[in-house]
Amino acid sequence: MRTRLSLFLLLSLLLFLSSCAVVLSWKKEEFRNCNQTPFCKRARSRKPGSSPFLAADVSISDGDLVAKLVPREPDPDQEDQEPPARPLALTLSAYRDGVMRVKIDEDYPPQESPHKRRFQVPDVIVSEFESKKLWLQRVSTERVGGDEGVSSIVYLSDEYEGVVRHDPFEVYVRERSSGDRVLSMNSHGLFDFEQLREKKEGEDWEERFRSHTDTRPYGPQSISFDVSFYGADFVYGIPERAASLALKPTRGPGIDHSEPYRLFNLDVFEYLHDSPFGLYGAIPFMISHGKARGTSGFFWLNAAEMQIDVLGEGWDADSGISLPSSQKRVDTFWMSEAGIVDAFFFIGPGPKDVVKQYVGVTGNPAMPQLFATAYHQCRWNYRDEEDVENVDAKFDEHDIPYDVLWLDIEHTDGKRYFTWDKVLFPHPEEMQRKLAAKGRHMVTIVDPHIKRDESYHIHKEASKNGYYVKDASGNDFEGWCWPGSSSYIDMLSPEIRSWWADKFSFENYVGSTPSLYIWNDMNEPSVFNGPELTMPRDALHYGGVEHRELHNANGYYFHMATSDGLLKRGNGNDRPFVLSRAFFPGSQRYGAVWTGDNTAEWDQLRVSVPMILTLGLTGLSFSGADVGGFFGNPEPELLVRWYQLGAYYPFFRAHAHQDTKRREPWLFGERNTELMRDAIRTRYMLLPFFYTLFREANVTGVPVVRPLWMEFPFDEATFDKDEAFMVGNSLLVQGIFTERAKHVSVYLPGKESWYDLRTGTAYLGSKTHKLEAPEDHVPAFQRAGTIIPRRDRFRRSTTQTVNDPYTLVIALNSSQTAEGELYIDDGKSFEFKHGAYIHRRFVFKGGKLTSLNMAPATSGNLPFKSECIIERIIILGHAGGPKNALIEPGNLKAQVEFGPLLLQGRSSSGVLTIRKPGIRIADDWTIKVL
Template identity: 45%
Template sequence: MAASCDSLLPLVLLLCLSAQAVDRSNFKTCDQSAFCKRQRELKPGQSPYRALLDTLELSNSRLSLQLINDNNKVRLLLELYRLQGNMTRVKINELKPLKPRYEVPDVLLSDPITEALSVVAQDENSLVVSLGGKDQRLILSAQPFRLDIVEGSQVLMSLNSRGLLAFEHLRTRKDTISHKISSTVGSMWDSLKSMFSSKSESEQAPGQENVEQQTDEDGQIKEEDDKPGMWEETFKSHTDSKPNGPTSISLDFSLPGVEHVYGIPEHADTLKLKNTDGSDPYRLYNLDVFQYELHNPMALYGAVPVLISHSTDRTMGIFWLNAAETWVDISSNTAGKTMFGKILDFVQVSSEAPQTDVRWMSESGIIDVFIMLGPKPADVFTQYASLTGTQSFPPLSALAYHQCRWNYNDQEDVKTVDQGFDEHDIPYDFIWLDIEHADGKRYFTWDPSKFPQPKEMLQGLMDKRRKLVAIVDPHIKVDSGYKIHNEIRSKNFYVKNKDGGDYEGWCWPGNAGYPDFTNPEMRTWWASQFAYDQYEGSMENQYIWNDMNEPSVFNGPEVTMHKDALHGVWEHRDVHNLYGLYVQKATADGLIQRSEGVQRPFVLTRAFFAGSQRYGAVWTGDNAAEWGHLKISIPMCLSLGLVGISFCGADVGGFFKHPSAELLVRWYQAGAYQPFFRAHAHIDTPRREPWLFGPENTALIREAIRQRYALLPYWYQLFYNAHRTGQPVMRPLWVEYPDDFATFSIEDEYLIGKDLLVHPVTDEGATGVTAYLPGKGEVWYDVHTFQKHDGDQSLYIPVTMSSIPVFQRGGSIICRKDRVRRSSSCMENDPYTLYVALGSQGSAEGELYIDDFHTFSFEEAKQFVHRRLSFSANTLSSRNLAPDSQFSTASWIEKIVIFGGSQPSSATLKSADGTESALEFEFDSTLAVLTLRKPGVNAAADWTIVLR
């Protein structure tokens, strides 16, 4: 949520930006980021780094050796690991740093399981390491240093093939050699050296103990001349003191045969990442960007340093584990070529094979990169999930519709809006309260005049089986009368400024402190504040929203925290992109603890990092009521899904500005088919509850929301699968059709799971859309008309304002609940309808998953129903996939709709106890749709239906 100009204090008014677009001058370009500029000035060519093969050390799971920079004689330690699941880890750090460099904690689930390495060949300039099965090898070239990962005769990936490895080592400033680090900070580092040392004395690589770096006459390491921004950097009125000097790192990766790369969210840009030659690199640096621009590599609210490459031959991933400001350059030898040019290359058998080069540049830390070798898209998702975890499994209600604005004014306003949904027969599950609900922006409190009886309000919602979300931001009003502030200060839990005092900045409450969420003790305390006896007025149907957690600092550089602020011994520059993850983690932990570990939490965050998927949902931030923002929501959420964050959505209707009725309707129709479905609006916009745009538009919005509720069983099953396997819920077409080149750049349609294809209408005044239906030999069915279409074609679809083009894949079975009620909780025991879409071979399969929809019992007590539904040889059956579970459900199967089949003469239900009964049925010969009525079997039972 960005600043509202008329609501801010005078000092912050200076920060208000144009209502038309982001003020780019508030945010750095690469040229204005000193380390990015320095790194980019390095040109591809001869690398100064050489591998010292005589320092090689090989254990069962780790290979290490030293690298030397021949320009300054600084040595680095290279470590290589083969990881279980077809992954390779590469770490590069200083061999003897002046003090430890930051290594990102808490993102990996645990130390990855390693596999055996062996050197199979070596000569004076190279060595070959076996990576296990499939004839995978790693070839290390010594001079210049280079790594190639090879499978058979194919080079999969090369590291430092362009010679852009750069590692700015810690050093003492030339003109202040006599100035030492303060005794306080110095002693802290001394006490921590052993803690953060990556190797014990007995594990040092050969030669490490006696390394002598080349020095000049003054005994200092030979350095290149200092460049602007190395030791101090000023942007606008803010100066970064850089007490540790230049510390940036860089490494290049070459991907032969690859033209398409994806990922590294968050950017308001195309799904396929663009070539950055001649423009800024993609930036990863969590920032509060007011009304962001589209098709721009600028940093936004979150940063996931994971890039996915895909070709018809292979899918791979690169996970760059670094939480500092990072820039990513992408270049391709096919960039800029027209499709005709590519075809001409093919016809002429061009000798220039496609290749994409990716260069990562980070301001501090070490090089720690995980190379995920696929080979299939599903394999990469599994590999990444094994490192950072899977999407948290939300309560069912969180997958339903959420109603929000900045702000619902008071308790009466909440009651009126709640009643409005009932009066207009529109279901919803959550109503949200933004910052105005708290007492003077003091989080964990309620405005005493506007929300004097919060429990009464929450109980009223609970009586209707609905819930509420309240915002809790991580900036804390500096106020001696505010309990939260006093406790944080007394426990010394605030981030410190460079001089050791509490860091303070301006945000919504005015002067604010920022808790140090990198401190586990702070996170434990924060979690404790969500207990019902601490958070007065809260109840079990209240959940939490963490906004502004980049962190946003209105009067800070780039509207965020100063990089030389301190989190214990670490600078903010080292941990910046982790801050939002830690806030969401601590909040989710608090919601779990308040229920003594019983209830699943729901927490929405704006800032995020790799691993944030474990803690809840994200949204795409402060968008605008414009058609372009509706369009861009699709690739933005697809990009997040590719890197593990499936629970994504965009503010329906746009946060800024006021949508036309047409735009609002189209946004509801699109949002109903995205994972996180929430309407939200800026405080200065007119009210836009779904019934305020006339009865015709109310009916259209109602229908879109009802379609969402009918499909909740399918969404729930997909999130269960994502939680178990790491596979994305909302996915690009190429994930399921990896050999179909036509799918590689499609971003205006997508798959939900593998069985629903959605092509939202995102153009003003559209009378038709063209959808690509993939899969040669496959069939697709319009879910609204049941009309059958062949795959492997572009289909023109006429549309009206009521149209939401959605197709079910032939060969699938999707479970729905067609009795839509006022909330998902009211539908928990309602019956299911099975939609059976027969494939070209007359068969289909699907799954049904049921649990109690809100607790951890599915995990801890194995209390759930998981069924395999299959149709083959005119027989439909339900088989138990969880034989050890004893969970029961009141839900039953009330109808089965089969499309793409023929008319039977009879339909016989065979129950688990052996009894048989005839079923009533209807057959529409025009659409080839067979409807079986009231099978009446319990959803958890074994049964078979035979058609004759």
């Protein structure tokens, strides 16, 4: 019996290892392309003008425009065209702030009770959005093209109106004054909606890929349509992919064998750069931008697999479709396997307007704790408590600040989450308390796959209560992941999410403390022996929802439940920190994301910039890439360059695979240690600036790091640039992406000058500069006309800086003016929501610097207080030599010097410096430079 058991265990281990082997690198054959994806292949084969619907019975009901999309006569030239089974219901709604919503679903008569309704994604649209609805009062009509076509028009705002064209069916937004279009759906007649129906005798609905079979019990149910962006030069968005910021055409003349951009959350090891292949997250939100019209956006709330074509110029040359020829446009084609049409048109007209409109629907980004915006040190895995203690001590020994130490899966008891390896981590609370005593925090990993072990309390409870996702037969779904045989918590259910959240209490998560935070990995979900390394599409969730219908939102619900768990533990007043690999619209409300399993290559460093910029454009402002690359062993130069660029990522974390060599910053020689320490210190110096930007993102949705065109929307030279980026509106950062680079070209947009962040040297705008590429930094420039707050004293963690003074760096423009902001709160709690914060606006004009209060008056709450002072004011570009400074109130004089700028021990060219003015950051005051 023992021999049989041993043989069984050996075979099981070999099976598990072979299953894991397939995920050790990206293998093209493991994943489907469009031709292997029937709904994508069918949709791409359709001809323009083949849409089988027209609009009828248009009216106003409950403040919305409603209509029936009724079948037209089948096109005799369209082969294998399945006529629609019944009319579709269309609802068009208008909202404040420039948003139009269009919903299309199957129209069921009141007496008909379908055996299945199509899935509509819950819990993404925020309740505040519905309160912005504009109740439409009337619909007007106009004829298009003589007496042949009729359109129904509704009021959206004083500037825009929505139009539903009846035949051929089309929906678009246009400017009221000019009639110019902004966005349109189905202008090329590609709309198709495969309806649920009863299976006919002899039909084979099963789909097969490699060794896997999808039963497809409800048959084909895909949706596709075209969307056009008018006045656009480029389109952006639809993460996640490792490709350029501006989306490249995937179909059209001269484009052969190109794949659509795929949105299907997958566990992809060592992904390729410059690829449209879908990675860990999916946000079906696209932004257009052009010099002619500005910016617009389109969002399709749908969690099924999606494929999107960007159509190259001339793709429709033979279609016979007539569109306004005077308007430049970008055409796109959207395809989804299931769901409904729930589409949002964002009118803009500016880049920040569109982002604000999108987060108005899906929610503003969470405000992180201060520590989370600092530097994180991670590895798969720190071996034991002694290793943790040694790494922590080495940071202090080498005078390198950090705030968070991370533990990967090996810290657990046999990959059982919420547990600790009793040999390697026998005293987890004491370990965390030692870090907390230095103001540092710990993050542990908690994944969605639960080890099927009857002695494991999480598995026992989930199995007993029916909390697992079910297979197509209704049994608990079983797949393979890190623990071996695993099942997956069904997070679609609110009851199950609440149960999961309770597991993070200090009583349930034994060994956790208030300084412990969480990392959600593998939540696409990753299933090593599943189709495409994920869950079968015919698996069943709460309410009978098929996995195909909600796949892309799986990680979103897991992220949500984990974040709620950290909110529920303790006193519930600390902001949670949860990092998630998988994401979906709305994920920004729950924490940070990162770009997954990248590789230690120069090209991967390069592609990290457009990846992070794209995430920011689509709401996920708190994002970053693994510094150094997760896979492989970076050469010291690459690692240093990655730290220098990563210091400007919103989420700044070094991470590495367990098979890589150790790469803490002190392991590459004294000079490289110095360079990495300087990079990390640059981040800590700029934390007041970054924290202020995180607050801006929290209030407006505008991302922390931005494409150049977001700040310079009329500068065409910026529209397709993604090697440089803006941090807020004040800093421009240019990466260095080649080995042994001696020079780097930097385009500085705008008419005003830019000041080198280290030397204060001024460079002209609207010009490309060829600069030296020194080893000690990547080029970074402060924009003329801005003021940046800093803290120049270096501590071992953010907790130590609470009472430190501030420095203001004023970069004057040609008018000798500048302005900027500083936001401060307690760095951890939700009291800021009740007015407990300091928000100052600094304005330099007419030789006078003024500090103005931007925080609203609070009632019933004590305002947040700070005794911190400003110890130095640096003025770049000041006309004239040494001056005097007079401080009001008090009629006090401050010391003024004209000399070098000192930054991290380096002197610069001459600037004006006001030393020790002694003014409090929270007060109103003015400083007059005489």
